[in-house]
Amino acid sequence: MWGVTQNIYDEDGFFAGYSQLPRSRRGLEGAPEWQSLRAMLPEEMAGLRVLDLGCGFGWFCRWALDRGARSVTGIDVSKKMLARAQQESDPAIRYIEADLDSLTIAHASADLIYSSLAFHYVTNLEALVVQIAGALPRGGQLVFSVEHPMVTAPLHQGWSEDSEGAKAWPVNHYLEDGPRTTNWLAPRVVKQHRSMATYLNMLLRHAFTLTHLEEWGPTEAQSAEDSSLLDERHRPTFLLVSTVRR
Amino acid sequence: MWGVTQNIYDEDGFFAGYSQLPRSRRGLEGAPEWQSLRAMLPEEMAGLRVLDLGCGFGWFCRWALDRGARSVTGIDVSKKMLARAQQESDPAIRYIEADLDSLTIAHASADLIYSSLAFHYVTNLEALVVQIAGALPRGGQLVFSVEHPMVTAPLHQGWSEDSEGAKAWPVNHYLEDGPRTTNWLAPRVVKQHRSMATYLNMLLRHAFTLTHLEEWGPTEAQSAEDSSLLDERHRPTFLLVSTVRR
Numbered sequence: 426m427w428g429v430t431q432n433i434y435d436e437d438g439f440f441a442g443y444s445q446l447p448r449s450r451r452g453l454e455g456a457p458e459w460q461s462l463r464a465m466l467p468e469e470m471a472g473l474r475v476l477d478l479g480c481g482f483g484w485f486c487r488w489a490l491d492r493g494a495r496s497v498t499g500i501d502v503s504k505k506m507l508a509r510a511q512q513e514s515d516p517a518i519r520y521i522e523a524d525l526d527s528l529t530i531a532h533a534s535a536d537l538i539y540s541s542l543a544f545h546y547v548t549n550l551e552a553l554v555v556q557i558a559g560a561l562p563r564g565g566q567l568v569f570s571v572e573h574p575m576v577t578a579p580l581h582q583g584w585s586e587d588s589e590g591a592k593a594w595p596v597n598h599y600l601e602d603g604p605r606t607t608n609w610l611a612p613r614v615v616k617q618h619r620s621m622a623t624y625l626n627m628l629l630r631h632a633f634t635l636t637h638l639e640e641w642g643p644t645e646a647q648s649a650e651d652s653s654l655l656d657e658r659h660r661p662t663f664l665l666v667s668t669v670r671r
Numbered sequence: 672m673w674g675v676t677q678n679i680y681d682e683d684g685f686f687a688g689y690s691q692l693p694r695s696r697r698g699l700e701g702a703p704e705w706q707s708l709r710a711m712l713p714e715e716m717a718g719l720r721v722l723d724l725g726c727g728f729g730w731f732c733r734w735a736l737d738r739g740a741r742s743v744t745g746i747d748v749s750k751k752m753l754a755r756a757q758q759e760s761d762p763a764i765r766y767i768e769a770d771l772d773s774l775t776i777a778h779a780s781a782d783l784i785y786s787s788l789a790f791h792y793v794t795n796l797e798a799l800v801v802q803i804a805g806a807l808p809r810g811g812q813l814v815f816s817v818e819h820p821m822v823t824a825p826l827h828q829g830w831s832e833d834s835e836g837a838k839a840w841p842v843n844h845y846l847e848d849g850p851r852t853t854n855w856l857a858p859r860v861v862k863q864h865r866s867m868a869t870y871l872n873m874l875l876r877h878a879f880t881l882t883h884l885e886e887w888g889p890t891e892a893q894s895a896e897d898s899s900l901l902d903e904r905h906r907p908t909f910l911l912v913s914t915v916r917r
Binding site: 581586587588589596599621622635637638640659660661 | 821825826827829830831832833834835837838839840841842843844845846847866867868871872875880881882883884885886888904905906907
């Protein structure tokens with residue numbers, strides 16, 4: 426059950442909890458960062474060969490197919506998520522069960538590679554980035570999101586206070602890339618912390634040009650609608666990155 | 672005395688304190704981040720037209736001239752720093768007193784633009800970036816450092832503890848760009864906080880390609896030699912950025 430990368434999504438308790446999140450029940454529109462991520466995708470999806478790394482329930486795969494993608498492939502390590510994705514899906518979408526940590530992707534086989542909140546589970550991200558760079562032709566796009574490095578850095582993640590007693594997100598060990606264990610939906614979920622520099626320099630080294638980056642936090646309208654998002658102005662929740670293969 | 676940008680360097684107390692820092696007394700080698708910044712500069716400086724924005728005492732200007740730069744210009748708003756720079760300097764270096772917030776730079780007049788820890792004082796950085804983009808020909812380089820956004824973000828800057836009592840740097844208001852007032856060498860020093868995304872997207876918008884980025888923290892050897900640097904592994908002190916004009 427435990428490979429190089431922890432497959433927490435197939436544990437009963439985690440899967441049950443994850444299935445109840447707005448992003449699982451309502452799909453892309455249930456994810457507060459989706460509109461920002463969508464704005465970083467190609468305006469015209471028609472005709473593209475799309476690959477989704479960590480496709481989960483397949484919401485993005487179906488979205489891409491609806492917009493005229495020529496082919497859509499979703500990859501995930503979770504049997505449970507893929508089973509549900511296949512139930513709800515169009516047979517034109519190909520789902521593959523595979524571990525992103527040991528994935529091989531055919532040369533020049535995709536025009537757009539997308540990944541939402543999956544790379545921070547991958548132990549050997551550099552090997553995956555090499556595969557992605559090989560899979561994209563010149564001009565192909567990689568658009569992805571991860572938990573923001575400021576969120577993944579601390580050894581003990583949780584809100585605290587600054588020296589004046591104001592609410593703050595305490596950061597430590599930021600420059601030490603490596604695994605962090607948190608209790609999110611289940612005890613002992615392991616994620617890989619990487620600094621912003623680690624992510625960006627890895628992409629620059631492997632023939633990607635950075636085109637845009639978002640440190641996502643909620644808009645005022647979003648915070649007004651969902652007060653659980655209010656604190657997220659203090660430190661960005663997600664890092665969204667758009668790159669082009671050069 | 673106070674323009675759009677605060678010129679704190681010409682205040683007696685601040686100037687006296689700043690003059691005692693290792694980076695003021697020992698020059699580039701007294702700045703712990705210098706070796707990292709130097710590694711981002713062109714290997715061959717000979718023949719380049721170099722412009723240093725916020726040149727202070729002129730250490731970098733002299734370094735560039737020593738390495739064969741064709742011309743070197745240093746710009747700073749501080750009369751006191753320029754006076755000392757000129758005393759110690761080679762007449763081949765041209766020093767100009769000017770505010771980076773209202774600077775005009777001649778078109779295609781530099782091959783390398785360098786700035787160390789000055790941009791976080793600039794109120795209208797976007798106008799300056801437009802000037803820099805115009806001053807560099809295609810292939811010209813901009814290399815700069817600023818205080819890291821994680822350092823400038825909090826309203827009250829200072830070490831605190833996480834929820835478990837471990838030392839941590841408390842971050843809040845990260846997504847709110849704007850002035851922050853700190854007490855560093857003098858009371859009420861005003862710096863401009865900008866998120867990582869603000870810095871990088873501004874450069875990408877204005878015809879720069881990102882080539883490398885460092886979130887600088889001390890090496891183990893540096894921390895062993897200077898224990899005041901030990902905490903800086905928890906959150907990077909400086910952001911170092913290398914870009915090419917496209």
